[in-house]
Amino acid sequence: MTPTSPHSVEEYIMLHSVLGLVVTVVAVCSADVCRLPSHLWCSSRKTAEDCQVTQQCSAHDWRHQAAAPPVNLVLYYEALCPFCKQFITDQLYPTHVKLDGDILNITVLPFGNAEEKQEGNKWIFTCQHGRSECEGNLIATCALKTTSFNSTAYLPFLNCIETAANEHVLWPAVLKNCAVRNHVSEADIKSCMKSDEGNELEHEMGVATKKEGVEYVPWIVINGQHTNATNQEAQDDLLKLICKTYTGPKPQACTSTLTTDLSVSYKHPQ
Incomplete structure (x- = not known):
């Protein structure tokens, strides 16, 4: 039976934390x-x-x-943060490509250090890197909804838009290009961005981010735990961290990275 799509960000996080069990x-x-x-x-x-x-x-x-449950990774980030961009394009997406969902379960929440206030029935967002970042966050949030929060479907798109993200980014052109290249509906994302539902969903991303107590981005949670050391380890070599954390039989992608690490650390006797 295919699980139904989550109706809130909390359900989204909870659904992904139990996948595979x-x-x-x-x-x-x-x-x-x-x-x-x-x-x-x-x-x-x-x-x-x-x-x-x-x-x-x-x-x-x-x-x-008999295999172990997947490692659960939750990423709190914002669209124009340079370190978030680097983590997504250099670590998160490549690791996702190398490891299937039985090994790594990914959840992303685009909000970061943004602030919000309610005016009437709408939420107004103020982002650390300006209005363009708020637009990028909303594009990503609506991409999650459009792909039914399926990381296999939205991560290639997210990687694409983050590759193009910079302070002068023209989001409409990036959205169009990345949607076509990654088989995501540009029309559905645009519709979501203009809708009350999209506005509310971005608000829920903010609520979940504040509840987590995010102090900086990227903020990376592994199996429900966040430490500064693990956060840095994930940014340095996520594949190695996931392979080390996963308690089941190591897939081939892990064998190569762990073998390399062992060969570097081993010293021949004098």
């Missing part, structure tokens, strides 16, 4: 086990034994189920 319990009578659909034969060791597929389940399904 699905447990299915199937109760059956011994005499009827092999009347089960084949996709349930590996639901328990007893069922697999009765259906004579223990070896196959052990080699595939159970090995996958």
